[in-house]
Amino acid sequence: MKVFNLALPLSLLLFAASCGKPAESEDKLIVAAASDLIPAFRELGTSFEQATGIKVTFNFSSTGILARQIENGAPVDLFAAANIGFVDGLEKKGLIITDTKALYARGRITLWIAPTNKAEISKLEDLASPEVEKVSIANPEHAPYGTAAREAFQSLSIWNTVQPKCVYGDNVRQALQYAEAGEVNAAIVALSSSVQTKGNWILIPQELHQPLDQALAVIKGTKREKEARQFALFINGPQGRPIMRKYGFILPGEEPVSAPEK
Secondary structure, eight states: OEEEETTSOHHHHHHHHHSSSOOTTTTSEEEEEEGGGHHHHHHHHHHHHHHHOOOEEEEEEOHHHHHHHHHTTOOOSEEEOSSHHHHHHHHHTTOBOGGGOEEEEEEOEEEEEOTTOOSOOSSGGGGGSTTOOOEEEEOTTTOHHHHHHHHHHHHTTOHHHHGGGEEEESSHHHHHHHHHTTSSSEEEEEHHHHTTSSSEEEEOOGGGSOOEEEEEEEBTTOTTHHHHHHHHHHHTSTTHHHHHHHTTOBOTTOOOOOOOOO
């Protein structure tokens, strides 16, 4: 399983595909997936390949960026978004196979406190304190986890105070990297990422933001429709669901019991 970054200009990907030699990913299933899925989907990809022999290439980025790339013709077989609204948007443009659209998880956000932080932070409201100088979140203009962070701040009436402190990551993974590097006091990140770190984090009440209902769909025109459908079913099936649950996702038909252990 190979992972590469779609932050590369789209023109470079198109150039690689247009060369006389077949693109390296030509015989692989290409999955565009939201950044909160990195740990879970890497494990899912390995399990899927072992079970089926089908190799998977993941393109991880913010959901909004991935959706734009699909609209512009990027080579994608399956899209796994961090918010169903982006899948709905592609459906309206006739870019997905409608009967493949399905919810696969609900995400949660956490307050992740940087190891270098010296300010007193024990709850979300503490980020409005003058002691807290910088906070990183995913860009709310195109990243659903960033949108959820902004909504949580707004629910607590502290957005106007926190906004000037915000350092925006292109995606939720980059927001965490800023905190891990000590460039900010704290970050609002995905629970799926937090459970993989040794840092101190606090689960943010989901009532403070709109649900992060995450959906997937097979892209219309793919030459790997059969394989894409297989992987979509695998994610929501008996082999995939325990992996998603392990990373803190709430699964369709289930209610959260408690957050995974820190």
